[in-house]
Amino acid sequence: MENTQGIKLFLALLLSTGYILGFSHFGTPVFHSLTESEQAFTEGTAIGVVNVANKTKNEALSILEEKTVQWKNNTKIEFMYKEKRVSVATKAFKFKNEETISMLKPGSKNLALVQLEEDDLMDMVYDTSITLSAEELDKEKLTHDLLLSATMLEPGIYDFSLENYIAGSAENDVAIAKSSVKLGDNKQDLISLVSEMEKIQIPARSQFSLLEKMKELETQKYKDSSLSILATVIYNAFLPTNFSIIERHISRELPPYASLGYEAKVSSESNLDLVLSNPNDTAYTLELSIEGNNLAAVLKGESFLYQYSVVKQDEKSFEPGTVRHYNAQLLPGQSRTEKEGKKGYMIKIFRETYDEGNHLINKEILSDDFYPPDHRIEVHSLLFPIYETENSERTPDDGEGTQEDDGDSGESIPSQNQPDNSEDQIDRGNDRDEGSIDSEESSESNSSNPVKEGTSSDQPDPSADGKEPKESEENLK
Secondary structure, X not given: OHHHHHHHHHHHHHHHHHHHHHHHHHHHXXXXXXXXXXXXXXXXXXXXXXXXXXXXXXHHHHHHHHHHHHHHHHOEXXXXXXXXXXXXXXXXXXXXXXXXXXXXXXXXXXXXXEEOOHHHHHHHHHHHOOOOOOOOEOHHHHHHHHHHHHHOOOOOEEEEEHHHHEOOHHHOEEEEEEEEEXXXXXXXXXXXXXXXXXXXXXXXOEEEEHHHXXXXXXXXXXXXHHHHHHHHHHHHHHOOOOOEXXXXXXXXXXXXXXXOOOOOOOEOOOOXXXXXXXXXXXXXXXXXXXXXXXXEEEEEEEOOOOEEEEEEEEEEEEOOOEEEEEEOOOOOXXXXXXXXXXXXXXXXXXXXXXXXXXXXEEEEEEEEEEEOOEOEEEEEEOOOOOOOOOOOOOOHHHOOOOOOOOOOOOOOOOOOOOHHHHHHHHHHHHOHHHHHHHHHHHHHHHHHOOOOOOOOOOOOOHHHXXXXXXXXXXXXX
């Protein structure tokens, strides 16, 4: 009996001691956990650009979740590599909102906790270009820069040039394109010109104007023909690139130094310019040189991701016509060629763009050139009038037969072998219209008033030759 009471007393003391010890150790944390959720953050507390001052943890968590959704919906991230731009999905960014709230420091600016897995990052990179290597790419720096825009919770447009995260990419300048044209008679002029502008620097996202470049040099005035040769070689160098052709002109006739579709004419007097635009984020250099009798141009800079091909289509030629002039000073049948004719041409130039898989992704027309034909000019002697005789066709009822063709077919064609009468022939040629009118009037009068046998006083006298017709002799008998 006494043992039972001792055990009960011992258990009561043990429970009391445990209660006192447990309350003293765990009461304070439990109390704080129950009251902290209702305690507001002090002034100056923020998460990125989101202010959570005077907000409880639950209120701050609700605001943070709303802001992260807005950031994903309103933020645009683009990766740029060479001339390619690719939008990156923001769903790969994983926000840890509860951990962010639990680690907030009241009264200070905090960053949101965001995570971007390496696999997700490399998927973004490979979507931009399959040629990018994971070993060459500084993944840690790229991840840090991407998360920095997310931890501030500020929506916007963010561009990331992947060349900045590849070691040594800025030093890989190569020859992009080359071109050359004949110097012709402008060799000395072009040698002097090239010595003054051997290298032309075209900065990133800028335009190049040949006439503006000439003004910057403040040198002697060069011939327009020399500037056109220079413009042609520059134009040819930029055709197989992604540079835009802003302004370009051609001549009326294709010059001997240019191929069909590849001419560029420049004239300082007529303000005809060649203007190009560099859409890339890197600068390019155009180097000029004299190679024998040719002017050469080499475009150097960072290699392109895409392949650009120049294609000629719808090439046509037009034969020249003949323009005839008449000169009264030429002998009958004489002629001469005053100017030989030249063919006309038409052609369209296209630029095709192929991606890394050699698939055609774009085709644009660069030019539609037309050179009209230059007609041939001939000078001929004057033509002569056509004369009609009275021996026109008559019916058998007229009582007269038709004349046989004895060389005089009704046209009076003067002989071309009469040098003594050449002046008279030329004069008659000048008056051919008047003679033709007179001849036609005479013919019309004869045909409208036919001669009736035995009734006209103009009928020839049959006795003029001393012979009587048979009909008269019979009557006398």
